[in-house]
Amino acid sequence: MNKAYLVLGNGMVFAGRRIGAAGDSIGELVFTTGMVGYLETLTDPSYAGQIIMQTFPLIGNYGVIEPDFEGKCCAKGYVVRELCDAPSNFRSEYALDEMLKKNGIPGICGVDTRAITRIIREEGVMNAAICDSVPDDLTAIQNYLVTGVVAEVSCKEKTEYPAQGEEKRHVVLIDYGAKRNIIRCLQKRGCRVTVVPHDTPAEEIMQISPDGLMLSNGPGDPAENTFEIAQIAKLVGKLPIFGICLGHQLTALAMGGETMKLKYGHRGANQPVKHPESARTFITSQNHGYAVVNESMRGIADVSFVNANDGSCEGLRYPGKNCATVQFHPEASSGPHDTEFLFDEFLARMGGGNDAEG
Numbered sequence: 609m610n611k612a613y614l615v616l617g618n619g620m621v622f623a624g625r626r627i628g629a630a631g632d633s634i635g636e637l638v639f640t641t642g643m644v645g646y647l648e649t650l651t652d653p654s655y656a657g658q659i660i661m662q663t664f665p666l667i668g669n670y671g672v673i674e675p676d677f678e679g680k681c682c683a684k685g686y687v688v689r690e691l692c693d694a695p696s697n698f699r700s701e702y703a704l705d706e707m708l709k710k711n712g713i714p715g716i717c718g719v720d721t722r723a724i725t726r727i728i729r730e731e732g733v734m735n736a737a738i739c740d741s742v743p744d745d746l747t748a749i750q751n752y753l754v755t756g757v758v759a760e761v762s763c764k765e766k767t768e769y770p771a772q773g774e775e776k777r778h779v780v781l782i783d784y785g786a787k788r789n790i791i792r793c794l795q796k797r798g799c800r801v802t803v804v805p806h807d808t809p810a811e812e813i814m815q816i817s818p819d820g821l822m823l824s825n826g827p828g829d830p831a832e833n834t835f836e837i838a839q840i841a842k843l844v845g846k847l848p849i850f851g852i853c854l855g856h857q858l859t860a861l862a863m864g865g866e867t868m869k870l871k872y873g874h875r876g877a878n879q880p881v882k883h884p885e886s887a888r889t890f891i892t893s894q895n896h897g898y899a900v901v902n903e904s905m906r907g908i909a910d911v912s913f914v915n916a917n918d919g920s921c922e923g924l925r926y927p928g929k930n931c932a933t934v935q936f937h938p939e940a941s942s943g944p945h946d947t948e949f950l951f952d953e954f955l956a957r958m959g960g961g962n963d964a965e966g
Contacts, residue, residue, distance in 0.1 A: 612716045613742050614687060614724070617734040617750045621742055622724065627691050628708030628715035634752045635659040635684030637736035638897065639725045641876030644670075645942030646704070650686065650713070651677040653761035653785030654853065654895050656827040657754030659685035659736055663725050663876075668692035671700025672707045678787040678941060681707075682761050682827070685738045686715035687724070714738045732871045733897060757827040758836070758854075761785040762806035769801040777958050780804060780818040784826030784836070784854050789941035793951045794822065807835060810842035820848040820958040823855025825937065830857035830867050830898055837862045844931050850954040851933035853896055859933050860924060866904035870920070873897035874935075877943035880916035881923070881936060889916055892936035893943025899935065900924065930957055 609625035616622075616637065639661045640649055646667050649660060660683050669692040686708060695703055708715050716738050728734065735752045737743070763783045769791050771777075776798030781790065784806050794801050802816060806826070813821065821843060830837075840862035843849065851859045857867050874894040882889050890913075900921040902911060913923030913934060923934040932954070938947040 609717075610740070613739050614716050614719055615737045615739060615742055615746070615749060616724075616727065617736060617746065618727075618731060619746060620727065622719040624716040624718035626715070626740070627688075627705050627717050628686060629712045631714055632737060632739040633659070633685045633714040634735060634737045634749055636733060636752070636754050637661060637687075637728065638733060638873055638875055639663050639721075639728055640895070641878060642942070643877075645877060647673060647676045648678045648942045650681055650683060650707070651679050652787060652895060653679045653682050654825050654827045656682035656757040656761050656785065658683060658827075659687060659738065661687035661721055661724060662689075663721055665689040665721070666692060668704035669695055670697035671695030672702050672704055673697070673699045674701060678789060679785070680761065681711035681713055682757075683713055686713055687719060687721060687738070688715070688717045689719065689721045691717040728872050733873060754828050755832065758784050758806050758833055761827060763803055764805060766805070767803045769795060769803065771798045771800045772796045774798055775800050777819040777955060778802070779820045779822050780813055780816055781822040781824060782806060782808060782813075782855070784824050784833075784858070786824035786826070787937070787939060787941060789939040790822065790824060790852065793939045793948065797951055797955055799955070806833075808839070810839040813839075813843065814846065818847065820850065820954060823849065823851035823859060823933070825853035825855065825895070827854070829869070830854055830861060833858060844926065845929045847930070848954065848957045849929075849931040849933075850950070851931075852937060852939070853935060856924065856933035856935050857898055857900055859931065860900040860905060860909070863908050863926065864904075865908060866901040867898050868901050869898050874915065877940070879936060881913045882916050883913055884911070890946040891944045892947055893940040894936045896935060932957070
C-alpha cells in the first residue's frame with residue numbers, strides 16, 4: 609500500500625496507507641460507531657458528500673456481499689484503523705478494498721481513528737481530505753460544502769415494486785436517497801410501493817391515489833430542499849404520511865418548524881431514544897447531522913421520541929393530520945429492529961382515514 613494522508617480542516621495531519629481508489633478527495637468528515645454493517649453504511653445514500661470514518665478498529669472481516677447493499681456508494685472517502693484483506697464469510701464475494709476501487713471511493717487505513725473521533729467530538733464536524741501529499745493551502749478543504757446531494761442520489765424515474773403475497777396497501781415513496789430496506793419493510797407487510805423522484809410535484813402524487821405516503825431518508829442540509837418542502841406542505845393532511853430521517857426534517861420545515869446542525873451528529877447502530885408515553889427506551893440506528901429544533905414545533909406537533917443522550921428531537925406526531933415522522937431508522941439495515949413496529953403503525957393508519965391518530 610502507498611502512503612496517504614488524512615488532512616483535517618483545522619490543519620491536523622494523519623499519515624496512513626492508501627486503500628480504495630486512487631486520487632485525492634475532499635468531504636465532510638463524520639464518524640459512525642457501528643461495530644458491524646460497514647456494507648450498509650458505505651451504500652447508504654445519506655452519506656453523499658461525506659468522508660466516513662469507522663470507530664470500530666477492524667473493518668472488512670466478512671468481505672463484500674452485494675445483496676446487502678442499501679443503495680449506491682455515494683461517500684467521498686473512507687477511513688479505517690485496520691482493513692482486513694483476508695475476509696472470512698461463506699457469503700463473501702470479494703474483499704472490501706476491491707469494492708472501494710470499483711466504486712471510485714478513495715480511502716485510508718492505519719490512522720488513529722480514536723484520536724480523530726475525539727477531535728470531532730470536541731471541535732465539531734469538519735471537512736477533511738484524503739490525499740497523497742499534504743497541501744500547503746487548506747482553503748479548498750475548509751470551503752467545501754455538501755450541497756445539491758438529494759438530486760444526485762434520488763432516482764430519476766418512477767419505479768414500482770410489488771407487494772409480497774396479498775396486496776393490502778399501495779404506498780408512494782418519495783426518494784430523497786432511500787435505503788432499499790424501507791421498500792422491503794413495506795413489501796413484506798403487503799404493500800405495493802411506487803418509488804418516485806425527489807422533485808415529484810404533490811399534484812402528481814395525488815393523481816397516483818396511494819393509500820399512504822412514505823418520505824425517505826437522504827443526505828445534506830434539509831433547509832436547502834425548498835421545492836421538496838413546499839410539496840410536503842401540500843400533502844400533509846391529505847393522506848397518511850410516514851417520514852424517516854430527512855423525511856422527518858423536511859416535514860417539520862414544511863409545517864413551520866426549524867432545523868439545526870448538530871455538533872457532530874448521530875451515526876451508528878446503538879443510539880438510545882426515549883418514548884415519553886410508554887417511558888420505554890429503544891436502541892436505534894441513526895445517520896444524520898441535522899435535527900429538528902424541539903421548541904420550534906410547539907403548537908404544531910407532539911414530540912413522540914427524544915434522544916436519550918442529548919434530548920434532541922427523534923420523532924413527531926401531527927395531531928389531526930395522520931402524519932408521523934422519526935429521525936432514526938426503523939428499517940435499521942444494519943442495526944436493531946426494536947422500532948420496526950412503526951411500519952405496522954403506518955399500515956394501521958392507512959386504514960383509518962385522516963382522522964386516525966397522527
